[in-house]
Amino acid sequence: MSARGRNDGSGDRVLRGSCLCGGVRYEARGTAGAVGHCHCPSCRKSQGAAFATNASVRRDDFRVTAGEELLRGYESSPGKRRHFCGRCGAKLYATAAAAPGIVRIRLGSLDDDPGVRPRAHIWTSLRAPWQELTGDLPRFEKEPPGRDEVV
Amino acid sequence: MGCPHAFAHEPSREPPGAPVRFRAMIRLDSERVSMPETVPIRGSCHCGGVAFEIRGKPGPMGHCHCTRCRKACGGAFWTALLVRAADFRYVRGRELVERYVPDPPYRHVRCFCRRCGCFLGEPDSGERFPISAAILDDDPGSRPQGHEWVADGAPWYEIEDDLPRFERGFPAAPAT
Numbered sequence: 001m002s003a004r005g006r007n008d009g010s011g012d013r014v015l016r017g018s019c020l021c022g023g024v025r026y027e028a029r030g031t032a033g034a035v036g037h038c039h040c041p042s043c044r045k046s047q048g049a050a051f052a053t054n055a056s057v058r059r060d061d062f063r064v065t066a067g068e069e070l071l072r073g074y075e076s077s078p079g080k081r082r083h084f085c086g087r088c089g090a091k092l093y094a095t096a097a098a099a100p101g102i103v104r105i106r107l108g109s110l111d112d113d114p115g116v117r118p119r120a121h122i123w124t125s126l127r128a129p130w131q132e133l134t135g136d137l138p139r140f141e142k143e144p145p146g147r148d149e150v151v
Numbered sequence: 152m153g154c155p156h157a158f159a160h161e162p163s164r165e166p167p168g169a170p171v172r173f174r175a176m177i178r179l180d181s182e183r184v185s186m187p188e189t190v191p192i193r194g195s196c197h198c199g200g201v202a203f204e205i206r207g208k209p210g211p212m213g214h215c216h217c218t219r220c221r222k223a224c225g226g227a228f229w230t231a232l233l234v235r236a237a238d239f240r241y242v243r244g245r246e247l248v249e250r251y252v253p254d255p256p257y258r259h260v261r262c263f264c265r266r267c268g269c270f271l272g273e274p275d276s277g278e279r280f281p282i283s284a285a286i287l288d289d290d291p292g293s294r295p296q297g298h299e300w301v302a303d304g305a306p307w308y309e310i311e312d313d314l315p316r317f318e319r320g321f322p323a324a325p326a327t
Binding site for chain 2: 018019020021035037042044045046047048049050051052053072074076082084086087088089090091092106107108109110113114116117118128129130131132133134135136137
């Protein structure tokens with residue numbers, strides 16, 4: 001069962017994530033930041049998903065609890081590394097030199113409910129030709145103003 | 152391969168289903184869009200190391216919400232395009248393709264680029280197999296037919312379209 005985070009005894013919520021083979025596990029304390037769906041080709045290519053749904057957590061609140069030796073990273077642009085399990089390929093998180101205090105978790109890797117919900121679709125002008133957008137979430141053709149607050 | 156904790160730890164299961172993934176979608180093959188068979192549909196990974204092409208008309212497309220597919224791509228669901236093995240070929244980078252063979256009871260062999268991690272799908276797993284629609288460089292013409300395994304869907308994601316939804320796998324194709 002998916003739990004809405006876990007209490008670690010100190011009152012902090014703990015979100016757990018893991019890869020497909022279970023070799024890599026991570027934990028994030030605190031509350032995930034704003035979440036959105038990004039349709040840009042880079043996000044789609046990096047994951048193999050119709051769009052990427054990621055959430056920010058503070059790097060100080062994030063730690064890999066198992067399988068660090070299995071992790072591989074791909075530097076998709078200078079300073080930005082997308083981390084995945086080298087054994088099963090599961091997408092886990094990304095880090096960027098430009099935002100050293102942040103880890104961007106791939107929500108598909110979470111075992112717990114982060115509580116937060118996606119707020120918007122972004123870069124919809126670049127979405128896959130077969131991906132229709134029909135819901136009520138706000139849509140941004142490109143990068144939304146004040147992205148950190150939006151997604 | 153695989154971790155002994157994987158089955159116990161992960162709350163969900165992988166679709167047991169038939170030997171062929173998305174097999175029910177095969178019945179939709181007859182509805183495939185008209186496209187000149189000489190124009191290949193190209194696909195490639197994030198780093199560009201792996202590239203492939205699909206000749207002939209591609210099969211149908213569907214969204215899978217099972218936990219395993221979500222972990223493979225890291226997203227809200229995985230969108231697969233069914234292709235015939237005879238229509239699929241690597242153009243380059245086959246040596247970069249890593250195959251993850253899971254421990255039982257899981258069966259689906261998932262492939263990814265070992266350099267960039269891009270989830271390619273399940274190439275070379277039978278006469279028809281699903282590949283990641285999101286990494287295609289051309290419009291395959293096919294459109295998603297529905298959502299499967301929605302009972303295992305992410306608690307943080309709400310399906311936004313009106314496509315058919317199935318608690319478990321797509322319903323079996325009628326016997327022919």
